[in-house]
Amino acid sequence: MNRKIYPVILSGGSGSRLWPLSREKSPKQFIPLLNDKNLLQNTCMRFHDKDLFHAPVIVCNEDHRFQVAESLRNLELNAGAIILEPCARNTAPAITLAALAVMEEDEGGVMLVSPSDHYISNFSEITDIMQSFNVEDDWLYAFGIKPESAKIGYKLRQEKSTGKCVH
Numbered sequence: 001m002n003r004k005i006y007p008v009i010l011s012g013g014s015g016s017r018l019w020p021l022s023r024e025k026s027p028k029q030f031i032p033l034l035n036d037k038n039l040l041q042n043t044c045m046r047f048h049d050k051d052l053f054h055a056p057v058i059v060c061n062e063d064h065r066f067q068v069a070e071s072l073r074n075l076e077l078n079a080g081a082i083i084l085e086p087c088a089r090n091t092a093p094a095i096t097l098a099a100l101a102v103m104e105e106d107e108g109g110v111m112l113v114s115p116s117d118h119y120i121s122n123f124s125e126i127t128d129i130m131q132s133f134n135v136e137d138d139w140l141y142a143f144g145i146k147p148e149s150a151k152i153g154y155k156l157r158q159e160k161s162t163g164k165c166v167h
Contacts, residue, residue: 003108003110004051004052004053004054004110005052005053005054005110005111005112005130006053006054006056006057006080006098006102006106006109006110006111006112007046007047007053007054007056007057007111007112007114008056008057008058008059008095008098008099008102008111008112008113008114009040009043009044009056009057009058009059009114009115009116010059010091010094010095010113010114010115010116011029011040011058011059011060011061011064011068011116012027012059012060012061012085012088012094013027013028013029013117026067027064028117029043029116029117030064030067030071034119037075038071039116039117039118039119040058040068040071040116040117041071041072041074041075042119043114043115043116043117043118044056044071044072044075044077045075046114046120046123049127052127052130052131053112054080055077055078055079055080056077056079056080057079057080057081057082057083057098057101057102057111058072058079058081058082058083058116059083059085059094059095059097059098060082060083060084060085061084061085061087061088062084062085062086062087065082065084068082069082080105081101083097083098083101085097095113098111098113099111112130
């Protein structure tokens, strides 16, 4: 790959998954679980290779803007952009906002979208794979764990009072 990649880091979340450590005002991406850095900082550090990556674009809730800025300041890292969502709207709208920001700077920009709270033990292997990409082919590449069986992410249940399906 000859072109630099725009890392897009999704730093959203309601703070409900690791309660009581994680709270609405301080969700898990701001907690140091693996080492002395929080999960957002560990994610940002994956993109340290300036020959391969632009400064990260971070999408976060407006309520977390100061925690994101402080996390970056502690790493002495500048973001390419910090995009503030006024309220959570899930993954697709967050990626869309980031894509629009990248396109504004570089119409043909290549993005790598990463959650801020995932642990990746061997990121150098992923960067080696990315360097072999032919980004001119307009493909969408997805990284993940090889599934062992089919699973759905959400279980829907029907509310008795309204008849509406909820997650």
